[in-house]
Structure formats: structure tokens, C-alpha cells
Amino acid sequence: MHAPMPLISTMVGGLVLAFILGMLAHRVKISPLVGYLAAGIIVGPFTPGYVADLSLAPQLAELGVIMLMFGVGLHFSINDLLAVKHIAIPGAILQIAAATLLGFCLGQMLGWSLITGILFGLCLSTASTVVLLRAMEERQLITTKKGKIAIGWLVVEDLVMVLALVLFPVITEMLSKEGVSPTEILYSLIITLTKVIAFIAFMLIIGKRVIPWLLIRAARTDSDELFTLAVLAISIGIAFGAVELFDVSFALGAFFAGVILNGTEFSHRATNNTLPLRDAFAVLFFVSVGMLFNPAVILESPFALIGTLFIILLGKSIIAYGLVRFFKHSKETALTVSISLAQIGEFAFILAGLGLALGIADSKLHNLVLAGAILSISINPFLFTIADKFALSRLRKNTTLTDTTSKETAKPIDKQQPMMPFSDHIVIVGYGIIGQKLLSELNDANEEVVIVDHGKEKVRLLKMEGHHVILGDGISEEVLTLSGIAKAKWLFITLDNPYETAQIMQMTKSLASHVKIVTYGSHLDEIEYLYDQGAYEVIEVKKDIAITMASKVIPSL
Structure with a gap:
């Protein structure tokens, strides 16, 4: 009889179920992420049958966060953002502010505190990078104007969420102390931002020189194994160093590791070589998030769930649609951008998990965020189908039958x-x-x-x-x-x-x-x-x- 092996049994159970349910989700034309989350729910403590080791979930989730944020950094392109900066930067910031306000108002109705309501609003304000990029790729929209706007918008959202991950622990710690003055809170924020700036400066000055040097040495060995190991060591090492040396988050460290790697001549090779491992840890992240979800929230808080979905599917979409139209873009572009943002994903999970760790969020908030993510990701493809039909109807209306050999009226x-x-x-x-x-x-x-x-x-x-x-x-x-x-x-x-x-x-x-x-x-x-x-x-x-x-x-x- 083998000794208990909770890590192996949790990973095997999670990955096997994630594969089966991910395939099923793909079969019914919804995002495999829904299948991964469902796998976590099945092996979690709130459903009958096999229960994975819940104590391992936070660590698996943290590794998943590092790999996810590293991937976000690898795909981060300042050129994509600058190409649509006039709409993406103000549009994304205004949309985040408005959606956060809606979430805060719902939080107040549920009796939550000021900081909890803001956290909840931020969770609902940001779209999933994975879901949006896959939707863009499936429809060949990435290189189009509307695709670039949606991606640039998402880049701004990601940057805002990275900043939120850094600032929330400080704000929470200060608010937990009695008699803290606004000056003390401001001082703590300045200290934290100084650490962040110091870390970014270190990465841009030292990291930008050392990382390419290390990759060149690894590439010269002509060993894919050593090159891949170098990339992983850099990503995880920088994430760990960001916490230990600069007192900032794993997420920020991993994100900037990806950004620096993206700026090197080895970015494509690094992306391709690490993709399988990043995908595996991303799956484990979604499984570990699903393990913490209690499906009972659907019956216990139906009106809160309806309000959450209203903000994600309608509130954010209407706000984004109006902002894109305000910046003089077409109805079709506005519709594509608004539908792209009508879902939440990995950043919502990371923020909700941070709230649980800091004690400013309870299981109800986490369950509402997760339920809202599962349902919105499932519904999102159908919204895109509606948008595709709208685009095709406009295509049929606007396209004309033209004979290039004559000048007859089309x-x-x-x-x-x-x-x-x-x-x-x-x-x-x-x-x-x-x-x-x-x-x-x-x-x-x-x-x-x-x-x-x-x-x-x-x-x-x-x-x-x-x-x-x-x-x-x-x-x-x-x-x-x-x-x-x-x-x-x-x-x-x-x-x-x-x-x-x-x-x-x-x-x-x-x-x-x-x-x-x-x-x-x-x-x-x-x-x-x-x-x-x-x-x-x-x-x-x-x-x-x-x-x-x-x-x-x-x-x-």
C-alpha cells in the first residue's frame, strides 16, 4: 500500500478531469476554461465523491498565477497599445471605473464594507485575456482595427489590475489599524509605489542586460531543454525575487519577467518552448480556483448572482459600447469590443483570492465572482455568434455585385x-x-x-x-x-x-x-x-x- 501522496493525487485528479471536461466544453463550443473550473468544483469539498487536498490549492494557484502573469508579460506589446492609445487608454480606464462603481453599489446592497465593495467591483471590471484572445483568433480579428482596439483595451485593464494587486495589501493593512490618518495611508502608498518603481527600474536597467545575456548562453548550447529551463528559472526566480527583495507581488515579478523576455530576440522561442508548461499550470490554477467554489451560492443568493451577471454581461458592455461610439468608431467595432469584454476570468480570480487571503472578502464574494465567470465565459461565444450575424447582414447589405469588365450600376x-x-x-x-x-x-x-x-x-x-x-x-x-x-x-x-x-x-x-x-x-x-x-x-x-x-x-x- 503506497503512502498518501496528496500532491500527486490532487494533480492527477485535477488534470484528468480537466481534460475530460475541457474536451466536453470544447465539443459544445464554449471555452475549455469552463471545463477546468468544473473539474475543480468536482474535486472540491462542496461536491460528493473524491475530495482533493484543499491545503494545496493556494500553492497550486500561486504557481498558476506566476505562469499566467508571465504569459501576459510575454504577449504584452507596447506597440499594440500605442497604436490605439487614443481610445484604449481613456476608454479602458473609464470602463473600469464605471464597472467598479456598479460592483461597489451591488456590494453596498449586500452589506459589504467600502474596501470589499471596491474589490468586488474591480473583479467584475476586467475581462479574461485567455478568453478574449481565443475569441479574436477564432474570428481572425487580431490584425483588424477592432481587434487591435479590443486587445489594447485589455492591455490597459491588465496594467490596472497588476497595480491593484500591489496596492490592495497595503491599503488593507492600513485600514485594519485603528486611528490611522489619511497621511499615514498616503505615506504607505508612496512607500509601496517607490518599491514598485525600484523593482521596475532594476528590471529595466539590470534585468534588460542580464536576461538576454543568460538566454544567449543557453541558446548557444543548442539544447532546447537548457533553453527552456533558463526561461522558467528566469520567470520563477524573478517572481520570487520581487517578493523577497522588493516586497512586491509574485504577479508583478512574473509579469515583468515576461515583458523583458518579450523584448529580446528569443521571445518567440521562449513563448513556444514554455507554452506547454504554462498551459499545464494555468489549468491547475483554474482547477484550484474551482475547488474553492460552493455551487450552493446559486440557490442561496440568486438575486446577488443575477446582479453580478447584469454588471458583467450588460453593464460593462453598454459602457464599453458607448465609449467606443463616443470616440467616433463604427457600430460594428463598438459591438465587437463590448462583447469581447462581457466576461471575467483570471484577474477576477486572482483578486478574489487576494481578498480572501487579506480577510477583506468572504466566501460569498468569491463564489459570486466564480459563478459570474463560469456563466459569462459560457455565454460569451453565443454573444459573438449574434455579433457575427450582425456583421454578415451588414456585409450582405453593403457589398455589391460588380462586373469588372463593365461600368454598369452595381x-x-x-x-x-x-x-x-x-x-x-x-x-x-x-x-x-x-x-x-x-x-x-x-x-x-x-x-x-x-x-x-x-x-x-x-x-x-x-x-x-x-x-x-x-x-x-x-x-x-x-x-x-x-x-x-x-x-x-x-x-x-x-x-x-x-x-x-x-x-x-x-x-x-x-x-x-x-x-x-x-x-x-x-x-x-x-x-x-x-x-x-x-x-x-x-x-x-x-x-x-x-x-x-x-x-x-x-x-x-
Whole structure:
């Protein structure tokens, strides 16, 4: 008989259930995060059956926080923020303030203190990075204007939440003392901010030099294991050092470790190499959060839960929609941004957990936040479906049937009528550098080509040049139908994301199984995956580059 092994049994139980329920969640087209949280609920103390070691949950959650915040830092891009700073910075700050006020008001109705109400409002004010980015990727919106606004908005939210994680312990400690004057509170805040600034300065001055130096040494070993270990050691070591040396949070340390790594030439390799481990610890984080959830809150506090969902799904969305429209952006952009923010996730869990640790939040607050997250994440895909239908209806309304060989008045597109009047043509999805070169070569060969791209300015210019072009995303059945895919002979997909490419291939196969699909991949696993998904040919980018380079000295190639 083996001795009790609570850590192993907790991890095995949590991960196995997380996989099963995550797959089920994916099957019904909701975020796998819901499955991970449900796994935690099942192994938690509030449901019958196997109960994991609850004492391990905080430590697993802390490791998960470090990995999550490291990942946020790795994806943090100041350029993304600066590109939309005029709307993302004021918009996000105003939306956080308004949503926090709504949460505070609900907290007052529930009888909570001032600081507890503010904490609750902040939990409801910030969206999940994981959920938003996956929704953007699925709809190929990341490189669009509205996608960049949503991501920039999220970056500001993340920065505000990181600051809140640093300041809340200080504010709570000061308020817990009797007879503390505003001057003393201000003094403590100044001391804390000084420590934060000192840590940031240390990272920018010392870390920015030492970290690349360490990574160069690890990369020169030509060992993926040592390089990955170096990245993990840096991330966890800096997070631990931030607490021990500067008295700031693990979250801030891990976040800046990711930011510094993101600024090095090894950022892509660091991101790819650590992704499996970051994902595993992120899953354990969500499982450990789920372990603390008591489903009884649904029956015990139904009106409080309805109020929480109202703020998340409607309050935040209406505020964000109004702010985006105030900054003179389209209804479609405002709708996309508002729906992107109509959910809460990892930062809400981290803040709620911090509140429990500090004694300013009770289990009811934590349960309301978690229930609001599970329900809002589950509902969010359906809201995006509504937005997609709205966008398609506008596309059908605004797109016109144009014959490039005549000057006749354009006619509206009928839903069932392909946009292009010819057959045996070639469809190109994605008009980046590769798409542009491909179009040029095909035009020289006198092939009929239809381009599909979501960039309005690109589409406008292509139409002016007399090309057959459709505004929209290749993953859309409507857009593919308008491209005349049913009568096409080839489909060339020039997108960087293999998973988006696979979705377009699946949609194409369902509409026109005869079409031969050509795309490209950067790595062997990508290439094999795309072949498995039905590609006729997948170009190996690195091999193609090597042949092109060698042809400079070997003309026969």
C-alpha cells in the first residue's frame, strides 16, 4: 500500500478531469476554461465523491498565477497599445471605473464594507485575456482595427489590475489599524509605489542586460531543454525575487519577467518552448480556483448572482459600447469590443483570492465572482455568434455585385447567388505579403482570381485596381460562398495561424470537396496537422527559403 501522496493525487485528479471536461466544453463550443473550473468544483469539498487536498490549492494557484502573469508579460506589446492609445487608454480606464462603481453599489446592497465593495467591483471590471484572445483568433480579428482596439483595451485593464494587486495589501493593512490618518495611508502608498518603481527600474536597467545575456548562453548550447529551463528559472526566480527583495507581488515579478523576455530576440522561442508548461499550470490554477467554489451560492443568493451577471454581461458592455461610439468608431467595432469584454476570468480570480487571503472578502464574494465567470465565459461565444450575424447582414447589405469588365450600376448580392460569375477560378484567402506576390504571379498566368481579406482599405484599393475581391473572413460560410468557392478549382490560404487555416479548410470541404487547397507551414508538426486537415499541398517555408538561398549559387535549383 503506497503512502498518501496528496500532491500527486490532487494533480492527477485535477488534470484528468480537466481534460475530460475541457474536451466536453470544447465539443459544445464554449471555452475549455469552463471545463477546468468544473473539474475543480468536482474535486472540491462542496461536491460528493473524491475530495482533493484543499491545503494545496493556494500553492497550486500561486504557481498558476506566476505562469499566467508571465504569459501576459510575454504577449504584452507596447506597440499594440500605442497604436490605439487614443481610445484604449481613456476608454479602458473609464470602463473600469464605471464597472467598479456598479460592483461597489451591488456590494453596498449586500452589506459589504467600502474596501470589499471596491474589490468586488474591480473583479467584475476586467475581462479574461485567455478568453478574449481565443475569441479574436477564432474570428481572425487580431490584425483588424477592432481587434487591435479590443486587445489594447485589455492591455490597459491588465496594467490596472497588476497595480491593484500591489496596492490592495497595503491599503488593507492600513485600514485594519485603528486611528490611522489619511497621511499615514498616503505615506504607505508612496512607500509601496517607490518599491514598485525600484523593482521596475532594476528590471529595466539590470534585468534588460542580464536576461538576454543568460538566454544567449543557453541558446548557444543548442539544447532546447537548457533553453527552456533558463526561461522558467528566469520567470520563477524573478517572481520570487520581487517578493523577497522588493516586497512586491509574485504577479508583478512574473509579469515583468515576461515583458523583458518579450523584448529580446528569443521571445518567440521562449513563448513556444514554455507554452506547454504554462498551459499545464494555468489549468491547475483554474482547477484550484474551482475547488474553492460552493455551487450552493446559486440557490442561496440568486438575486446577488443575477446582479453580478447584469454588471458583467450588460453593464460593462453598454459602457464599453458607448465609449467606443463616443470616440467616433463604427457600430460594428463598438459591438465587437463590448462583447469581447462581457466576461471575467483570471484577474477576477486572482483578486478574489487576494481578498480572501487579506480577510477583506468572504466566501460569498468569491463564489459570486466564480459563478459570474463560469456563466459569462459560457455565454460569451453565443454573444459573438449574434455579433457575427450582425456583421454578415451588414456585409450582405453593403457589398455589391460588380462586373469588372463593365461600368454598369452595381446590384445587391442575393444571399444564394455567388458573387463571381465565372468558374474554374482561384480563391486566395489573406492578402498580406504572400497573397500580394501570389496574385501577381497568377495574374501573369492569366488566371481568374478572387481575393478574400478582412482589411477594408486593402479591399477598397483592390477594387479600384479592378480585382475581384470580397471583404470578410475566410472562415465564414457566407464569405466563401460569395467567392464562388463551389465553382473554384484552387484555394490558396496565406494566413500565419495553422488553426485558422484548418478551420477555413474544413468549411471549404463542406461547401466544395473538389477544391484543391494549398497553404504553408513553418514547422513539421504544423505541416502534418494541415495535411491531416485535408490540404492538397503544404509548402514548407524554411525548406523553400533554403532552396531559394542555395539557388543564388546553384542556378539549376
